[in-house]
Amino acid sequence: xxxxxxxxxxxxxxxxxxxxxxxxxxxxxxxxxxxxxxxxxxxxxxxxxxxxxxxxxxxxxxxxxxxxxxxxxxxxxxxxxxxxxxxxxxxxxxxxxxxxxxxxxxxxxxxxxxxxxxxxxxxxxxxxxxxxxxxxxxxxxxxxxxxxxxxxxxxxxxxxxxxxxxxxxxxxxxxxxxxxxxxxxxxxxxxxxxxxxxxxxxxxxxxxxxxxxxxxxxxxxxxxxxxxxxxxxxxxxxxxxxxxxxxxxxxxxxxxxxxxxxxxxxxxxxxxxxxxxxxxxxxxxxx
Amino acid sequence: xxxxxxxxxxxxxxxxxxxxxxxxxxxxxxxxxxxxxxxxxxxxxxxxxxxxxxxxxxxxxxxxxxxxxxxxxxxxxxxxxxxxxxxxxxxxxxxxxxxxxxxxxxxxxxxxxxxxxxxxxxxxxxxxxxxxxxxxxxxxxxxxxxxxxxxxxxxxxxxxxxxxxxxxxxxxxxxxxxxxxxxxxxxxxxxxxxxxxxxxxxxxxxxxxxxxxxxxxxxxxxxxxxxxxxxxxxxxxxxxxxxxxxxxxxxxxxxxxxxxxxxxxxxxxxxxxxxxxxxxxxxxxxxxxxxxxxxxxxxxxxxxxxxxxxxxxxxxxxxxxxxxxxxxxxxxxxxxxxxxxxxxxxxxxxxxxxxxxxxxxxxxxxxxxxxxxxxxxxxxx
Ligand SMILES: Nc1ncnc2c1ncn2[C@@H]1O[C@H](COP(=O)(O)OP(=O)(O)OP(=O)(O)O)[C@@H](O)[C@H]1O
Ligand SMILES: [Mg+2]
Numbered sequence: 001x002x003x004x005x006x007x008x009x010x011x012x013x014x015x016x017x018x019x020x021x022x023x024x025x026x027x028x029x030x031x032x033x034x035x036x037x038x039x040x041x042x043x044x045x046x047x048x049x050x051x052x053x054x055x056x057x058x059x060x061x062x063x064x065x066x067x068x069x070x071x072x073x074x075x076x077x078x079x080x081x082x083x084x085x086x087x088x089x090x091x092x093x094x095x096x097x098x099x100x101x102x103x104x105x106x107x108x109x110x111x112x113x114x115x116x117x118x119x120x121x122x123x124x125x126x127x128x129x130x131x132x133x134x135x136x137x138x139x140x141x142x143x144x145x146x147x148x149x150x151x152x153x154x155x156x157x158x159x160x161x162x163x164x165x166x167x168x169x170x171x172x173x174x175x176x177x178x179x180x181x182x183x184x185x186x187x188x189x190x191x192x193x194x195x196x197x198x199x200x201x202x203x204x205x206x207x208x209x210x211x212x213x214x215x216x217x218x219x220x221x222x223x224x225x226x227x228x229x230x231x232x233x234x235x236x237x238x239x240x241x242x243x244x245x246x247x248x249x250x251x252x253x254x255x256x257x258x259x260x261x262x263x264x265x266x267x268x269x270x271x272x273x274x275x276x277x278x279x280x281x282x283x284x285x286x287x
Numbered sequence: 288x289x290x291x292x293x294x295x296x297x298x299x300x301x302x303x304x305x306x307x308x309x310x311x312x313x314x315x316x317x318x319x320x321x322x323x324x325x326x327x328x329x330x331x332x333x334x335x336x337x338x339x340x341x342x343x344x345x346x347x348x349x350x351x352x353x354x355x356x357x358x359x360x361x362x363x364x365x366x367x368x369x370x371x372x373x374x375x376x377x378x379x380x381x382x383x384x385x386x387x388x389x390x391x392x393x394x395x396x397x398x399x400x401x402x403x404x405x406x407x408x409x410x411x412x413x414x415x416x417x418x419x420x421x422x423x424x425x426x427x428x429x430x431x432x433x434x435x436x437x438x439x440x441x442x443x444x445x446x447x448x449x450x451x452x453x454x455x456x457x458x459x460x461x462x463x464x465x466x467x468x469x470x471x472x473x474x475x476x477x478x479x480x481x482x483x484x485x486x487x488x489x490x491x492x493x494x495x496x497x498x499x500x501x502x503x504x505x506x507x508x509x510x511x512x513x514x515x516x517x518x519x520x521x522x523x524x525x526x527x528x529x530x531x532x533x534x535x536x537x538x539x540x541x542x543x544x545x546x547x548x549x550x551x552x553x554x555x556x557x558x559x560x561x562x563x564x565x566x567x568x569x570x571x572x573x574x575x576x577x578x579x580x581x582x583x584x585x586x587x588x589x590x591x592x593x594x595x596x597x598x599x600x601x602x603x604x605x606x607x608x609x610x611x612x613x614x615x616x617x618x619x620x621x622x623x624x625x626x627x628x629x630x631x632x633x634x635x636x637x638x639x640x641x642x643x644x645x646x647x648x649x650x651x652x653x654x655x656x657x658x659x660x661x662x663x664x665x666x667x668x
Contacts, residue, residue: 180378180380182380183380183382185345185374185380186376188347188366188367188368189345189347189367189368190394190397190442190445191369191394191397191398192368192393192397193368193397196397200382200385200393201382201384205383205384
């Protein structure tokens, strides 16, 4: 009795800071945001409860188109990141041994030693009209005049994939590392070819890593602000930029808060669908 | 018998197989053939290159030189998934993402067997390994021995030319290991397949095999039946590795038609015979091996009297183990220890520590091997 009481007290004490943090920084602001999003300004300083902000989102095409575009771009960026990161991770985890393995893994980390802002400016220096690549193309005679490579969707995609790579590689390397070589060998020994071994053994084993990597990358991409704005400019049409505009430029906190909640709902819905489609559970992939 | 000669059709054959890792020679010119339906074991200490041979046969490792033939055809350029041999891995390598039935079905599906045949074959395999109705179970729900049987059945349903087993009993506890030895032999006759079995445990090799190859430092020391290896070892390594032996080191004093006389550094003199193809001359350094069960033990001197070699000593410990009971005797003159098997008559049931006993053995039971380095001294098991 006594010991279980003591254990419970210990648990409460350990959890207390976490609960305070959750309450103060996550739950309270969100409740406030929810309340803000549910009111409408009828006259200066006079507010009424209404769903007008949410209604505006659905009636104004620009808003929901930006919304849909952001979702689709984020899903594509996540898929692209997975496609690129998987072979890289497999190579690091299974083909390399010893020091080279640690070195390459570290190499994936290096870009994250500088801030996202600096990294993105790096891309801009390379890709802008008067940038390195444009100059090289002109110098080699492959292009007649300056080439602008910024401010299009492909560039945004490159930036997003680049920013997300590490968050995909880390969970993938970790799960692939725990795949025993003998399982892969047994897969071949019993008559499987490269594709069947990948499909029936390697991917099912790596599934928790794939799912957690995808969730993290998707969330980061959807909520990314800097990369789409800097690399895509005005044409980026990113939903977080829309939220920023409402809060800061328009000073329309009500609409901004509503957008924030829509983004939350969207990301939760997409993650839930993804988990259902891949028949994984959140606890499995995060555990 | 010489299994390396290609005068008979072998299921599996290796010719002058060699494998180098950099400058290290892991497998050194190994040649052997495994007849159809044979239980062939490769026995050797850890690190001698057993797994390396098996991985070359399965196709995971390319030989530096030499040839591997399955059913008479070279498979050097055949990838592992196309070779008609299957491997049971040291830690089984059952697929944890599949259930028992899916594990067994994996290879069948890859062979393009149609669905209804697959499930029929899987069920019959489960039946034969004594796990009917366990198809839906998760791999982790099976005991060690059951997992073992699934791993073997998974290969045997594919009807391979040969099944390669890499120390499959290594991970099991002693009791289960004893049981699985019998089980494995039974499965082999049930599925009627050639087995190539790797182990560092001599009792596994001796109990189950028709033929055993003893391997040391990348080479085959001897290939033969278990009886052959036990009673007629060709090299000192085989004599020491297969079964227990008492061992002395000495020099040849005399050579005659019946054998040799050897004296040890402690001044004890023995009659022995050159083992296998050994040619010994006076002055050669030799190792003498005597099996514990070849040594006759007696309470009084007369019993051991007619033996060619005689010693006396005091019992320093009695290791009672039913039919395999032993006594450790300290020899009076040299102070060396001898391992002696106790007869099962019960005559020595009250043998006490410190008691004086007389020992003797025939000249033919003492096998002498030339010892090239000459610095290998002492005695023991
Ligand atoms: N990939 C490799 N690179 C370098 N050396 C290797 C490699 N694989 C094995 N070896 C060496 O080859 C030798 C034989 O290895 P092998 O795995 O065949 O031994 P084994 O007889 O199976 O031993 P055990 O009974 O411990 O499994 C060992 O000394 C090992 O260090
Ligand atoms: Mg091995």
